[in-house]
Amino acid sequence: MQLKLGKQILDLVQPQVMGVLNRTPDSFSDGGAFMDFDAALRRARDMEREGAAIIDIGGESTRPGAEAVSAQEELDRVVPLIERLRREIDIPVSVDTSKPEVMRAAVAAGAGMINDVYALRQPGALETVAELGVSVVLMHMQGEPRSMQNNPHYRNVVAEVGQFLSERVRHCEAAGIPRERLLIDPGFGFGKTLEHNLELLRSLRELADPGLPLVVGLSRKSSIGKLLGGVPADGRLYGSIAAAVVAVINGASIVRTHDVKPTVEALKVAAAVRAGGCYNFRA
Numbered sequence: 001m002q003l004k005l006g007k008q009i010l011d012l013v014q015p016q017v018m019g020v021l022n023r024t025p026d027s028f029s030d031g032g033a034f035m036d037f038d039a040a041l042r043r044a045r046d047m048e049r050e051g052a053a054i055i056d057i058g059g060e061s062t063r064p065g066a067e068a069v070s071a072q073e074e075l076d077r078v079v080p081l082i083e084r085l086r087r088e089i090d091i092p093v094s095v096d097t098s099k100p101e102v103m104r105a106a107v108a109a110g111a112g113m114i115n116d117v118y119a120l121r122q123p124g125a126l127e128t129v130a131e132l133g134v135s136v137v138l139m140h141m142q143g144e145p146r147s148m149q150n151n152p153h154y155r156n157v158v159a160e161v162g163q164f165l166s167e168r169v170r171h172c173e174a175a176g177i178p179r180e181r182l183l184i185d186p187g188f189g190f191g192k193t194l195e196h197n198l199e200l201l202r203s204l205r206e207l208a209d210p211g212l213p214l215v216v217g218l219s220r221k222s223s224i225g226k227l228l229g230g231v232p233a234d235g236r237l238y239g240s241i242a243a244a245v246v247a248v249i250n251g252a253s254i255v256r257t258h259d260v261k262p263t264v265e266a267l268k269v270a271a272a273v274r275a276g277g278c279y280n281f282r283a
Contacts, residue, residue, distance in 0.1 A: 019258075
């Protein structure tokens with residue numbers, strides 16, 4: 001399986017790592033750490049050296065209870081960094097946004113993929129991605145960031161998440177976005193309890209849609225903290241790696257993480273077990 005990201009091709013025969021880089025003051029884990037431009041640039045270079053296959057840049061927090069920011073503020077946070085990175089690193093850049101105007105500017109600056117927690121449901125987003133011709137991650141979320149963790153409820157979380165993702169894929173194809181540019185993400189922690197997240201992780205293969213890469217974002221999530229007895233975000237590394245390995249064994253193609261190097265090393269082992277042989281990651 002190969003994924004086109006702008007002018008670059010990403011081989012997904014083996015699972016790959018997407019490094020998380022948030023230029024926000026309020027993200028749940030790294031909020032404020034990379035608001036400084038030079039700090040963000042250094043972290044992106046480090047993630048490339050550590051083996052990330054993609055860097056995902058966000059300018060608006062989507063943690064539970066997060067407040068929305070203006071399009072202009074989001075543009076100011078992400079576009080200059082994307083422009084600089086396209087000149088300085090060799091791996092693709094993704095933009096984590098739901099706003100059509102940010103999508104356009106980020107792609108013009110060099111982003112090769114859009115990662116949208118609303119799965120292109122915001123006004124104009126579907127048409128914008130169809131026009132831009134880039135790959136897109138369609139994520140499931142029940143509710144919206146400000147309220148999504150207020151008593152999330154499902155009759156069958158696996159069936160409902162799978163149905164939602166299938167419907168979004170159909171909408172995208174009907175809008176002219178080819179299937180080879182689509183990725184799906186069950187949205188761990190986005191309108192889901194610990195039990196919902198565990199059930200989705202156990203059942204990832206049931207969500208798989210033939211030919212569509214499966215993206216998972218489990219890194220430092222609150223569910224990991226709960227399983228480990230309430231440890232804070234910066235103490236969830238080992239639990240996050242364990243969840244990433246389970247995800248890959250169960251069919252995930254891309255793992256989104258804050259901790260690139262240890263995740264890359266763990267997934268080399270998981271990929272070898274899954275395939276019955278040894279793989280060489282990008283690094």
